[in-house]
Amino acid sequence: MMKLYSTNNKQKLFTLGEAVLKGLPDDNGLFMPSYIPKLPSVFFEKLPSLSFPELSFAVANALIDGAIPYSELEKIVFGAIDFAAPSIALDPKTHILELFHGPTLAFKDFGARFMARTMSYFNRNEDRELTILVATSGDTGGAVATGFYDIPGIKVIILYPKGKVSHLQEKQLTTLGKNITALEVDGTFDDCQALVKQAFLDAEINSHLRISSANSINIARLIPQSFYYFEAWKQVFDGQAPVFITPSGNFGNITAGLFAQKMGLPVKKFIAANNANDVFYHYLQTGEYTPKPSVQTISNAMDVGAPSNFARIMDLYGSTWNNVKQDIQAYSFSDDATLSGIQEVFDQYQYIIDPHGAVGYLAFKEHQKQNPNDIGIILETAHPSKFIDVLPKEIANQVNTPDRLSTLAHRKKVATQISIRFSEFKDFLLSR
Numbered sequence: 001m002m003k004l005y006s007t008n009n010k011q012k013l014f015t016l017g018e019a020v021l022k023g024l025p026d027d028n029g030l031f032m033p034s035y036i037p038k039l040p041s042v043f044f045e046k047l048p049s050l051s052f053p054e055l056s057f058a059v060a061n062a063l064i065d066g067a068i069p070y071s072e073l074e075k076i077v078f079g080a081i082d083f084a085a086p087s088i089a090l091d092p093k094t095h096i097l098e099l100f101h102g103p104t105l106a107f108k109d110f111g112a113r114f115m116a117r118t119m120s121y122f123n124r125n126e127d128r129e130l131t132i133l134v135a136t137s138g139d140t141g142g143a144v145a146t147g148f149y150d151i152p153g154i155k156v157i158i159l160y161p162k163g164k165v166s167h168l169q170e171k172q173l174t175t176l177g178k179n180i181t182a183l184e185v186d187g188t189f190d191d192c193q194a195l196v197k198q199a200f201l202d203a204e205i206n207s208h209l210r211i212s213s214a215n216s217i218n219i220a221r222l223i224p225q226s227f228y229y230f231e232a233w234k235q236v237f238d239g240q241a242p243v244f245i246t247p248s249g250n251f252g253n254i255t256a257g258l259f260a261q262k263m264g265l266p267v268k269k270f271i272a273a274n275n276a277n278d279v280f281y282h283y284l285q286t287g288e289y290t291p292k293p294s295v296q297t298i299s300n301a302m303d304v305g306a307p308s309n310f311a312r313i314m315d316l317y318g319s320t321w322n323n324v325k326q327d328i329q330a331y332s333f334s335d336d337a338t339l340s341g342i343q344e345v346f347d348q349y350q351y352i353i354d355p356h357g358a359v360g361y362l363a364f365k366e367h368q369k370q371n372p373n374d375i376g377i378i379l380e381t382a383h384p385s386k387f388i389d390v391l392p393k394e395i396a397n398q399v400n401t402p403d404r405l406s407t408l409a410h411r412k413k414v415a416t417q418i419s420i421r422f423s424e425f426k427d428f429l430l431s432r
């Protein structure tokens with residue numbers, strides 16, 4: 001049965017249920033599987049005939065190893081992984097893995113949907129509802145809210161900063177209804193986060209409600225992100241282990257790829273593609289890890305100055321720089337370079353790539369200079385319509401916005417306005 005330890009203390013083991021409901025261990029480490037199983041060769045022989053949900057289930061079943069009963073896990077995986085991850089060949093060596101076919105058009109849908117169902121499962125015997133508090137600066141809130149939408153036994157309260165999220169992002173947060181409630185906070189993202197933190201420390205709130213967080217470093221968000229590395233491999237593999245290029249911010253997505261490799265997926269190299277936030281790139285160059293304040297870029301979901309999954313990568317490699325360097329390479333690109341990457345992909349292949357995917361594309365082009373025969377699979381982490389404002393105009397005009405995004409514009413926003421005073425937030429929670 002899957003057990004987990006904290007990266008700060010390998011002696012104490014936790015169940016999957018504890019890790020999922022807690023999110024973070026008390027010692028400020030991150031939960032890691034105590035054991036990552038190798039998939040048998042028969043799995044790889046069968047892989048070409050498995051559908052995406054079927055192979056996902058096989059991977060999950062091996063990793064989770066009975067911590068969720070077979071039939072329940074089947075429901076969770078088939079419910080969460082219900083949209084495709086197609087791989088598109090730009091040329092015979094350059095493949096784009098489209099991870100944006102979920103409800104909020106970004107790969108975060110995989111993690112959010114799996115986490116919501118897993119939390120609901122571990123919460124099943126509680127007679128009291130679980131209330132999830134989330135502060136969001138934009139994108140994560142949408143994926144989390146949509147992931148938990150209509151999940152039994154769980155309510156979600158999202159706090160977002162008034163006037164500081166994009167129009168469509170706000171619609172994603174405020175038009176769902178049912179078990180999702182949006183609070184529009186007259187303050188900044190940091191204020192929203194401070195309110196949530198204070199709520200967790202408040203005895204009265206804790207006795208009135210069972211509260212939890214849907215933290216981005218919850219292990220239940222990482223597990224499903226390993227599935228699509230197998231799915232990509234299944235679609236692209238022709239006898240040569242591929243290079244995976246992962247546009248990276250908090251490094252959760254690439255960590256999930258490292259899990260897949262540990263489970264036996266043949267990978268030649270991982271490439272962490274960074275924008276100007278290049279802390280990891282510097283670590284690979286120098287062996288020194290020096291977090292920095294983040295800088296704003298057009299690939300803003302990667303604007304992270306202290307990647308939270310760094311601790312997990314160190315754990316996987318026993319903090320040995322040379323071993324990390326053997327498996328992972330990194331590149332960093334400016335916004336100007338990113339824009340020319342978008343233009344190049346459009347001109348050469350008539351494909352519209354979003355700014356995050358473009359950073360990945362540039363990283364692979366750089367890698368190809370030394371490794372011209374490598375096959376690259378670039379993870380396209382979001383649909384370009386989400387970043388239409390920063391695309392070159394002539395390209396922006398040709399983006400097809402999927403209906404699920406464009407119809408949001410007409411839905412009615414429902415949000416409760418609150419100030420940044422904790423007492424107001426507390427009254428709101430106690431009245432529920």
Ligand SMILES: *Cc1c(COP(=O)(O)O)cnc(C)c1O
Nearest residue numbers: 248249250251252253301381382
């Ligand atoms: C969150 C996000 C990333 C970064 O993923 P990490 O797991 O944090 O490295 C990249 N691209 C997009 C579009 C994202 O939303």
